[in-house]
Amino acid sequence: MPEHSTEVFILTGFLGAGKSTLLTRLMQHELEVGRNIAVIMNELGEVSIDSSFIPKELPRKDLTDGCICCSLQGDLSAQIEQLLQEHRLDAIYIEATGAAQPFDILDACTDPTISGSIEVRAVITVVDAKQWDDMERLPPELSGLLLAQATHADVIVLTKTDALADPDRVPIVLAHLQSINPSAQIIASTRAGAAASAISSAERVAHAPVAAEPLHLHKHLHLNSFAFYPSGPLIRQAFEGWLGSLPGQLYRAKGFVRLAGEDGLFLFQHSYEQSIFTRFLVDVPYTPVLVFIGVGLNPAVRKSELRLLQASDETAGIGR
Numbered sequence: 001m002p003e004h005s006t007e008v009f010i011l012t013g014f015l016g017a018g019k020s021t022l023l024t025r026l027m028q029h030e031l032e033v034g035r036n037i038a039v040i041m042n043e044l045g046e047v048s049i050d051s052s053f054i055p056k057e058l059p060r061k062d063l064t065d066g067c068i069c070c071s072l073q074g075d076l077s078a079q080i081e082q083l084l085q086e087h088r089l090d091a092i093y094i095e096a097t098g099a100a101q102p103f104d105i106l107d108a109c110t111d112p113t114i115s116g117s118i119e120v121r122a123v124i125t126v127v128d129a130k131q132w133d134d135m136e137r138l139p140p141e142l143s144g145l146l147l148a149q150a151t152h153a154d155v156i157v158l159t160k161t162d163a164l165a166d167p168d169r170v171p172i173v174l175a176h177l178q179s180i181n182p183s184a185q186i187i188a189s190t191r192a193g194a195a196a197s198a199i200s201s202a203e204r205v206a207h208a209p210v211a212a213e214p215l216h217l218h219k220h221l222h223l224n225s226f227a228f229y230p231s232g233p234l235i236r237q238a239f240e241g242w243l244g245s246l247p248g249q250l251y252r253a254k255g256f257v258r259l260a261g262e263d264g265l266f267l268f269q270h271s272y273e274q275s276i277f278t279r280f281l282v283d284v285p286y287t288p289v290l291v292f293i294g295v296g297l298n299p300a301v302r303k304s305e306l307r308l309l310q311a312s313d314e315t316a317g318i319g320r
């Protein structure tokens, strides 16, 4: 047995469910209790937006433009091995892509080069309460993925309970989750509050055997992603109208943008039925970029449409 074993926590959950929000809380909690942690971020897009929220002092590895459970499985074990060689760590947090299956990430953690030095403490699945409550309206590939992510979790964090129009649905969603994964610890939350301390004491639980053949469900979802680098400020109203009229399924969009008539940079977040612009108050000069993830997006057409939603030099300052 190695004298020091590093705990590994795996965060899964569909695109935009609230993994990074939870990770931010977990990092704060770990830093408060003085533990040495590292973070591995896996994003489907070619640009990592979420990694800009990781405190600079924390060791971090980014796996972009692919999913751990398919193309990047070997890369994950190599990144863990490198982190273990470079730092003495109490814990590593892995934020998976929204399309990842917990089973496949667990599989990557059994690689003989690292399995003796790590202990997978918990698979944490983040579930968007509203999306789960709408399960019957979702495409079957998506509902199948949500069920798989919840089934193999040790801890389920139910987020966005504030976004449910009817608060009486919360106990119903909780009961449904518990019925499909009776052994999981389930925490209902808004913006992952109260979840961090409960998770640090979580343990792996025994699950029913999983399918021997991993299901690469994001392939079945035919997800594609593209990044758009705006050359000027976006006209907010036109952009929001464009988002609402997109063909196909937009599952996630995020990035940093400038808006016509406004000073400074904005963080844009679009997840299940929710779009938010927040003024980005960080002194670092981020390049404006938007990442879109969905099905049937046709990137070339969408990029040419987006170019038309940028303000010209004459209109950029309107409203200022």
Ligand SMILES: Nc1nc2c(ncn2[C@@H]2O[C@H](COP(=O)(O)OP(=O)(O)OP(=O)(O)O)[C@@H](O)[C@H]2O)c(=O)[nH]1
Binding pocket: 013, 014, 015, 016, 017, 018, 019, 020, 021, 022, 050, 097, 098, 126, 159, 160, 161, 162, 163, 189, 190, 191, 192, 252, 254, 269, 270, 271, 276
């Ligand atoms: N209303 C509400 N919004 C939330 C809650 N938790 C997270 N969000 C918002 O949901 C959006 C997506 O949250 P993230 O934490 O980035 O989600 P994610 O799962 O990391 O997303 P990806 O990994 O990019 O797919 C952001 O705008 C968050 O502020 C919540 O409990 N309530």
